[in-house]
Amino acid sequence: MKILSISTATSDLSVALNDDEQIISETVEPNKRNHSVDLDPDIDRLLQEQGLSLKDIDRFAVAIGPGSYTGLRVGLTTAKMFASILGKDLVGISTLQALAQNFAGQEALVVPALDARNQNFFAGAYRQAEAVIPDGHYALSELLDQLKDQGDKKFIFLGSNFSKYMEMIKDQLADRELIFASGDENLLHAGQVGRLAAKAAPIDPDQAVPNYLRRTQAEYDWHKKTGQAFAPDSEYVEEV
Structure with missing residues (x-):
């Protein structure tokens, strides 16, 4: 096809x-x-x-x-x-599911997002192409609270402007392995x-x-x- x-x-x-x-x-x-x-x-x-x-x-x-x-x-x-x-x-x-596919096959919870300004994101969380946190419009603090409830030990953040809030994310998910996509990985x-x-x-x-x-x-x-x-x-x- x-x-x-x-x-x-x-x-x-x-x-x-x-x-x-x-x-x-x-x-x-x-x-x-x-x-x-x-x-x-x-x-x-x-x-x-x-x-x-x-x-x-x-x-x-x-x-x-x-x-x-x-x-x-x-x-x-x-x-x-x-x-x-x-x-x-x-x-x-x-859009977010397709973006998450940049890291298909990774043993991690993939968090794709688009910046919606003022610490808000269009975001979701995907595990092997399946939505664990549904696509939505989230305040970053709300999104991080939901991520903390997941049992995953490794998170991959990709999309737009997560890097601006890297320290905040690291503080909230201090006990997890965090990867922030860079360059073409965010396309x-x-x-x-x-x-x-x-x-x-x-x-x-x-x-x-x-x-x-x-x-x-x-x-x-x-x-x-x-x-x-x-x-x-x-x-x-x-x-x-």
Whole structure:
């Protein structure tokens, strides 16, 4: 099964082609940022290098969140369009689960995270690709309390800006072996998205929405203006 996978969830842009769980080709461009401009040319280039077209793809996979609000929409919209027009499978994969796969096979609890500012993180904890602490929006102190409750003796922290709080983490987990990823170990790879997508269940392209893990400012503004309860995305429409 040929899988084209996309990650625009972070400032890094990555696309990959998998044959089931095997990565055939992958590009990762750190700090690309202009995903709406660069994504389609990267996909086209990858397919041309492999002598393929979009019609040859069996399944489209995308990092569905958490991550940059704009970035997630760019990647998901592209994948939804391809899957819907071509009648192919669409799979959404947790950004954090894909990030944790950078340390697949390690005998450790892997803690992937994206900085949400002010000592808050979008984070989870994974043991052999299985979520031990579910993806969520956590204050760092809350996340560390949950990690302390785990029986693991070794933790691997990766993603963005854990290094800023290294001393705090070491103080809270003083009796554990701690590893902080560095350099390319912190990059999100579309190939890992594809590997996970090979065994994941497809989703309906028309119903797929980003998994932000917290409400957007637009939702808070809507709630403040209307007084209405928070609702599904499709209900945030105002008649003018």
